[in-house]
Amino acid sequence: MAHRILICDDAIFMRTMIADILTGAGYEVAGEAGSGLQAVERYKALKPDLVTMDIVMPDMGGIDAVKAIIALDPAARILMCSAMGQQQLVVEAIQSGAKDFVVKPFQPARVLEAVQRALGG
Amino acid sequence: MTDARRARYVALFAAEARSLLTSARRALSRWQEDPAQSDSAEEIFRALHTIKGMAASLEFNVAADLAHATETTLSDVRRGEQAATTPWLHEFEVALDRIAAECESAILEAGGEADANAALPSRPSRIVRVDVERLDALLGNLGSLVTARQELERRAAADTFSPIARAALQMSRRLDALQDRILDVRLAPLSEVFERIPPMVRDLGRSLGKDVTVDVTGDRLEVDRAILDQLAEPLLHLMRNAVDHGIELPDVRREAGKRPGGRITVSARQDGDAVIIEITDDGRGIDREVVARRARALGILAEDAVLSDDGLLSVLERPGFSTAAQVTDVSGRGVGLDVVVARMRDVGAALSLTTILGRGSVFSLKLPTRLGIVRALVTGIGEERYVMPLTHVIELVAWERDLVGQQDGRAVLFVRGDALPIVDLRRLLQYRGGDPPTRRPAVVFEANGQRVALLADAVHGQIEAVVQPIDRPAGLARWITGATVLDDGRPALLMDLASVV
Known part of the structure; x- marks a missing residue:
């Protein structure tokens, strides 16, 4: 069965692009979220195999969403998607339980490699 | 990347970047009015950050670099290394204009459509107003037609290959189509209810001494007129709850390390045959310890039980359940979620709640779009x-x-x-x-x-x-x-x- 992935980003553009990369490789998009709070809510409802998480989002940022999701499910697998200039936050995300990160602009091969690794580990 | 896919990305970029720049400009003018507040800077920062990521993804490098440089300048202000003086704000405004111009030329160069926002020709509308009672009468006929269809199908089933059976099948299909059309005619946009939200939130926020902004999206989605009519009251109730109980006073927010202004978003999206409406506030969240204590005192929760989000909702929706903290002038006297939930169930909707103490709450309503x-x-x-x-x-x-x-x-x-x-x-x-x-x-x-x-x-x-x-x-x-x-x-x-x- 295809792995189900939840995509969290406040830009529809980014969500579409990530969804295209993932579905092109045979993954299933379980759902999308446009803010950190929504991400937590969707995670609970959808129980996805993996979450891709933007960092800068309204309501509640990606870092806090990672903490909340890990608190709900310590086994949650989260992949951070950050733009340039967010290194410090990426480190914080990893310390909070995120598995890995990719940097925008996305290279499909790099994204898929990270997804595969996060799902395998 | 295929051409079709790239064209789709360019169109998405155009729509999103333009809307982000519009809100960034609006935030900037608020900031210019009151340079001491920091909410606007946050909002502009997020807009620039998102534009940068999108532009870089499409290799609109000039726009991406400009956005990155402007974001960096803004970061200096956010860190307090640079003051938001009038000349600085003016320069910043020029920088936003340059980003907008650069985005527009990149969009055009990539084959996207020019910004036609202000110049949409208004088509003469061909709309007929119909009393909803007439539509209801039409539904009555539809119901009896569907019943008659069943009888016909039952009789036709005796001889599946007869001309009657084939005619019955034909009629059946057309009846399905007719049913869809009749139910379609009854659809009305969510905006009819959503447009009442921002003024209500503004007035209520002001009277409570709270600074609340509200964002409404997805209001073009449509649901059945009868469902929409039932939706208005419980939805406004949830909004009042969010402003009254969710969003904290500016001082309290500042002490908690939050922006002094609260933010509520109401977003609707299609989910198959249903519409999901989410009300998100970045307020204090619901204190499940307080709720659990009261539930135990009332004997509806076991001593050692822990309240999950679902459990929390099922306690809160009990008729008359209210914590002392919940009773205020605004949201009624203990009459609250139970009424909302009962109303929602009546129209076949489901309600769910996610709340994080100190961070906020999301109420999610899943509504059928058509009558059953x-x-x-x-x-x-x-x-x-x-x-x-x-x-x-x-x-x-x-x-x-x-x-x-x-x-x-x-x-x-x-x-x-x-x-x-x-x-x-x-x-x-x-x-x-x-x-x-x-x-x-x-x-x-x-x-x-x-x-x-x-x-x-x-x-x-x-x-x-x-x-x-x-x-x-x-x-x-x-x-x-x-x-x-x-x-x-x-x-x-x-x-x-x-x-x-």
């Missing part, structure tokens, strides 16, 4: 008709004097050796007109794992009922869940057997 059609049994008391969905009905039992008896002081009906408790529809309705007939049929149904015999005066057959939600006057029995129109055009109430038990 259910197979139902028509029963009568005197001249009145009551309709019950067949989902819970097991069988009909004809009246026999020997079948009725007493057990443990209760009237029971013996059905093949089992003693089923009897519920008399007359008593349930407190019906006072005329005497019951001597022979009364019983509808045996199962609800919540229990079989019950419901005594009616008569059973008038099955129909395909188009279920319409109804306005609930105070005191209406909770097992009345909707209304439908019978074949002969008469209205009838719909009973939820599960809540009769």
Whole structure:
């Protein structure tokens, strides 16, 4: 069965692009979220195999969403998607339980490699 | 990347970047009015950050670099290394204009459409206004047509290859299409309810001394008129709750390290046949410890039980449940979520709650977009008709004097050796007109794992009922869940057997 992935980003553009990369490789998009709070809510409802998480989002940022999701499910697998200039936050995300990160602009091969690794580990 | 896919990305970029730049400019003018506040800087920062990521993804490098440089300048201000002086703000405004211009030229170069935002020619609208009662009458006809279809299909099934059977199949398909069209005509945009939200939030926020901004998206989605009418009140109730109980006072927020201004978003999206509306606030969240303490005090929660989000909602939605902190002038006196939830269930909606203490709450409503059609049994008391969905009905039992008896002081009906408790529809309705007939049929149904015999005066057959939600006057029995129109055009109430038990 295809792995189900939840995509969290406040830009529809980014969500579409990530969804295209993932579905092109045979993954299933379980759902999308446009803010950190929504991400937590969707995670609970959808129980996805993996979450891709933007960092800068309204309501509640990606870092806090990672903490909340890990608190709900310590086994949650989260992949951070950050733009340039967010290194410090990426480190914080990893310390909070995120598995890995990719940097925008996305290279499909790099994204898929990270997804595969996060799902395998 | 294929050309078609790239064109789609460019169109998405154009729409999103333009809308982000518009809100960034708006935030900047607020900032210019009051350079001391920091909310606007946050919002502009997020907009620039998102534009940078999108532009870089499309290799719009000049726009991406400009956005990155401007974001960096802004970061200096956010860190306090640079003051937001008037000249600086002016320069910043010029920088936003340059980013906008660069985005536009990149969009055009990539084959996207020019910004036609302000220049949309208004088409003459060809709209007919129709009284909703006429639409309801149309639904009544539709229901009886669907019932007639069933009879036709039943007869045609005797000889599947006959010309009649083929004609019946044809008619069936067209009837399905007609049904869709009729239900389509009844659709109305969510904006009719959503547009009432921002002024309400603004006024309420002001009167409570709170700074609240509200974002509404997805208001072009459509749901059935009857569902929309039922939605307005509970939705506004949830909004009042969010402003009143969710968003904190500016000082409290500042102390908690949050922006002084609170933010509520209302977003709707399509999910198959349903619409999901989410109300997100970045306020204090619901303190489940306080709720749990009160629930334990009332004896509705075990001493050692922990409240999950679902459990929290099921406690909060209990009629009359309120914590002391919940009782204020704005949201009523303990009458709250129970009413919202009851209303929502009436229209077939589901409600869920996610809350994080100190961070905020999300209420999610999942609404059907169209009215449902259910197979139902028509029963009568005197001249009145009551309709019950067949989902819970097991069988009909004809009246026999020997079948009725007493057990443990209760009237029971013996059905093949089992003693089923009897519920008399007359008593349930407190019906006072005329005497019951001597022979009364019983509808045996199962609800919540229990079989019950419901005594009616008569059973008038099955129909395909188009279920319409109804306005609930105070005191209406909770097992009345909707209304439908019978074949002969008469209205009838719909009973939820599960809540009769």
